[in-house]
Amino acid sequence: MLAVKGFRDSGERKQWREKMIVSRLHLLIDRCVRRRHAEGEVNLPAEAMEKDMLLSLSQVLREIQSCFDSDSEEGEETAAASPESKDHLCLERLVAHLVGLLGAKNVHVQHLAGNILVQVSESLVESGSQWDDFIRFLCDSLHLALVYSFPLPSPTGFEGSNIGSDVLKCEMKKADWCTVSGIFRVLRNILKRLSQEENEDVIDVYLDSVNSTLAKIPWCRVNTHAHNGTLGSIGNSEEGTVFPGNFVQFLSTVVQQVRFPEDSDAFGTTHLILQKITELVPDLLRLCQPKLESQSGSSMSRYLVHKLLVLMIRLTYQSNIKCSILLSWLQYLxxxxxxxxxxxxxxxxPVQDNCLEGSPFFVSxxxxxxxxxxxxxxxxxxxxxxxxxxLTLLYTSRHADKDCEFDCRKKGMEGVFKxxxxxxxxxxxxxxxxxxxxxxxxxxxxxxxxxxxxxxxxxxxxxxxxxxxxxxxx
Structure with missing residues (x-):
């Protein structure tokens, strides 16, 4: 049977089967999206639409989990009939449709769409097929979602004219802060799965794509529009803290999962992403500070403070962090x-013995x-x-010159003494x-x-x- 189809070996057969799976998944998800639009046109009750969407997405998730383990005759026939030229477009549409669902009002739909994207990533990594394209589409979606969520009178390149294809642009025009938050959650979950595999090549591709995307976004301008109410009517509520919260959580996970070797290449992928995150900290602090002040004492405010402190603590363990950065963080504190x-x-x-401190089950x-x-x-x-x-400013060898060393040691000592x-x-x-x-x-x-x-x-x-x-x- 394999000889008739032209497969040279099991590896080629596997590649054809995985291309077929991308096409099948795209058809399933496309059917979900089409059904959602059709039901919207006939004014079905929102509850019925959400139920049908959840059932359809559950079917897609089951399909992904099962089809990569199957070697059915039907799969081979479909693969042989699937034109290779359409694989790239199918994957892009698949990502676009699922990312679009991350902004759905129903949190269960968001959750399922995110799980499907993580499962697709894991399956493509396992197969070694099209994963580079997948993570690039996801990062392009993040870039476009930020463009359309925070409309800026910005320089060339940030309008989205050179980002992605019309497929992604069409879907991301409907994006909002919820979509951006969802993409950060998905990227974080994907990285945690990749770290378990310890596949350095795949992680390097991931970090390179993320770093490239973060580097293209003028965060200071996003800060300006976020503070002017671009997040909408919920901008000053706890829900409005979800976007910066997910962003900080994502960066904190990246720093935790990526280790910085002291003898690494200064232009290596690991060095560049950690350097970029360190550079982003001032923008993050400016983005989060108004929310911390307006929601002081709230659970979301405490969580945001926690993640900001954890992020900065993890970054201090970089061997190449500059003393000027440490000094600016000290002044912020x-x-x-x-x-x-x-x-x-x-x-x-004394903390109770029968519960974890900070646990939501701290009911007593x-x-x-x-x-x-x-x-x-x-x-x-x-x-x-x-x-x-x-203490790092006091007892470190990271100073640029003698004057820098004297100034940093003096300010470090003053801070501790006071x-x-x-x-x-x-x-x-x-x-x-x-x-x-x-x-x-x-x-x-x-x-x-x-x-x-x-x-x-x-x-x-x-x-x-x-x-x-x-x-x-x-």
């Missing part, structure tokens, strides 16, 4: 996160206690990042006995602050070990 840094370290209440505590728990966590992160920036002075107030050197007692109390409270998160406890202790103990250094 001192200006915007004063409530966490200036809050006096107290002996914290009052709202006041839950808020205090979140504040303790954010205080830990803020203090750790503050000490990491300050923070300790706030925590241990009074004329500490006038009474040695009193000072010793205050120091012991402060040290005890400091350890107790971190002891409920042992990963942070070890990190902060290792950071303190980097401080030289020689009298002349102190």
């Amino acid at each position: 001192q200006h915007h996160f004063q409530r966490f840094l200036q809050h006096t370290l107290n002996r914290n209440k 505590l009052s709202d006041r206690d839950v808020n205090e728990t979140h504040s303790n966590h954010l205080q830990r992160l803020s203090v750790f990042l503050f000490l990491r920036c300050s 923070w300790i002075e706030q925590q241990v107030p009074g004329d500490t050197f006038s009474n040695h006995g009193t000072y010793s007692k205050k120091s012991v109390d402060f040290s005890t409270c400091f350890i107790q602050l971190f002891m409920h998160e042992d990963d942070l406890l070890f990190k902060v202790l290792l950071q303190l070990l980097s401080v030289p103990l020689a009298g002349e250094e102190l």
